[in-house]
Amino acid sequence: MLSAVHLYSAPPAREDVVARAPLNQIIQVLVLLVLTAPVWAAVQLTTSYDQGQVGNPFELIIEVSQSSSIIGAPELEPLQQDFKIHSNKSVYLTEKRAGRTVFISRWILSLSPKRAGDLIIPAINVKGESSQPLSFYAAAKPKPKAEPLILQAQLDTHDAYQGSPIRLNVKLYYSLALQSAELTQPRIDGVNIEPIGNQLSYIERLNQQRYQVIEQQYLLQALNPGRYQIPRLHFTGTDATGIAITSQSAPVEFEILPLPGKLSNQVQLTATEVRIEQHWQPSLDRLRAGDALTRTITVIAHGIPARWIPDISLPATEGISVYPQPPQLDQNILNNVLVSSKKTEFKLLLTQAGNHHLAELSLAWWDSLANRVRLSYLEPTDLQVLPFTADEKDSALEENQPPLLADERSSVAVSSREQTASAMQWQAWVWAGIALICAIGWSLSQQRSKRVETELTTLKQAALQPKPMTPLSIDPARQHNSFSELSEACETNNPERAYQCLFEWAAVHWPGMRVRTLEDIQELAKDPTLTYLLKNLQHQLQDPSDSWHGDLLIERIRRLRQQSRRPQRSRESIRVAVDD
Secondary structure: OOOOOOOOOOOOOOOHHHHHHHHHHHHHHHHHHHHHOOOEEEEEEEOOOOOOOOOOEEEEEEEEEEEEOOOOOOOOOOHHOOOEEEEEEEEEEEEEEOEEEEEEEEEEEEEEEOOOOEEOOOOOOOOOOOOOOEEEEEEOOOOOOOOEEEEEEOOOOEEEEOOEEEEEEEEEOOOOEEEEEEEEEEEEOOOOEEEEEEEEOOOOOOOOOEEEEEEEEEEEEEOOEEEEEEOOOEEEEEEEEOOOEEEOOOOOOEEEEEOOOOOHHHHHEEEEEEEEEEEEEOOOOOOOOOOEEEEEEEEEOOOOOOHOOOOOOOOOOOEEEEOOOOOEEEEEEOEEEEEEEEEEEEEEEHHHHHHEEEEEHHHHEEOOOEEEEEEEEOOEEEEEOOOOOOOHHHHHHHHOOOOOOOOHHHHHHHHHHHHHHHHHHHHHHHHHHHHHHHHHHHHHHHHHHHHHHHHHHHHHHHHHHHOOOOOOOHHHHHHHHHHHHHHHHHOOOHHHHOOOOHHHHHHHHOOOOOOHHHHHHHHOOHHHHHHHHHHHHHEEEEEEOOOOOHHHHHHHHHHHHHHHHOOOOOOOEEEOOOOO
């Protein structure tokens, strides 16, 4: 529909004045007429549509043609009652019409009706001149069709620095009963994707429709700059009647920016907060060669999963053997912030006496809140290790005792005399018992020597016969059981039980060999580290006041078993031969 209103006003005739006035008066009158003559103008409204739909934009053109270039702006306030103005553009032109210069001002408006029904585009006033109103019909906006399934993938940001986490929310909206369901997991080349928390289930309205929602959050981490795209995610399933249903999300793009600054190549992780903590067990006082320590180092980071925290390694230090244990990961959401930690235990065996310097540990990380490189570190540590001497420790303990008062010394002396008398009486009974045992043992040894002599004679005769040597086979089940019992004793930090199980295992591990003392095990193993660990066990049995940790001992024996399983030259078993 096209409507237009032109307003025009022309000046009245003045022929009587011209006929009677002198020439100078005529000139004055002409000048006055030019200055006081009204400017003609026409306001025109144009639209290509006389009907539309609520919320759908259409175009309205306001055009003013006038004899002067001086013109004001249209008054649009009455238009905003029933219409929403989305944009307003203006154009100014000049044209020649019948030998006259015509100035054209044109405003192009984008409108949408606010309500349904018969509407009126009101008269538009421009500098006192008005157009004619137009009729317009707006149809009601149809209700959106309720989709049974809607799958959405949304990012909290579309650009971040390399290594910085980006949160991805995947939501499945469904309004029907599902019998089976399967959702593809997001996969992007060069991007780490970690699910955060458990799936959430709740009810939400979307497009004026009530839906059941399943939500899963992910954290994305790209280590290299560039543009990335999350491909379409697909959902497949069946409804309650067994009919297959599908849905897919729209692809989403994001950009990863390179880290600024000269130290960006040293950054090991990106987070909002990072700190390093350590704990020693036992204390670092009066350390000796052969002692075992546990150094626990924990890295705590905010805003990233625990799996993204890098591993911590200790530099090699002469005189200290380091055995790192598998790290322990943990993460929780506290006050809507993901807090993660990676705890690593290092078992340290002090193999040499002296002053050992443990260097500083540092971790460079990118602060995603302040956009800068930060450094978290542990101070260096010095360990003073004394030589391994059990008597020295006992004498040192005596030296550290406070001096006794006179009364205390007297009491101690009396107590000492009483203990000495009691000890002498007890020793008399002991020596009597020993004498009796020796007598019985001598008698038994005489009988046994005769039996042994007879058996040796038989064995020597049998040895002269050309018989092949018989291998002593290792029972795998017995070996496994003995190692399991030793492991249990070491893991429970029971030195007495570990001492007993150690000889049982050694007898199975080295069949036919003489294993009666710890020195025998040391000689057979030929392992310096194991030697120190066995000395530590022996020292613990002599002085149970110290805490003992058996994890280092069982770890060393485990390595010894692994080495013994390697193929050796032609050795299949240990053979025993009887010689003269």
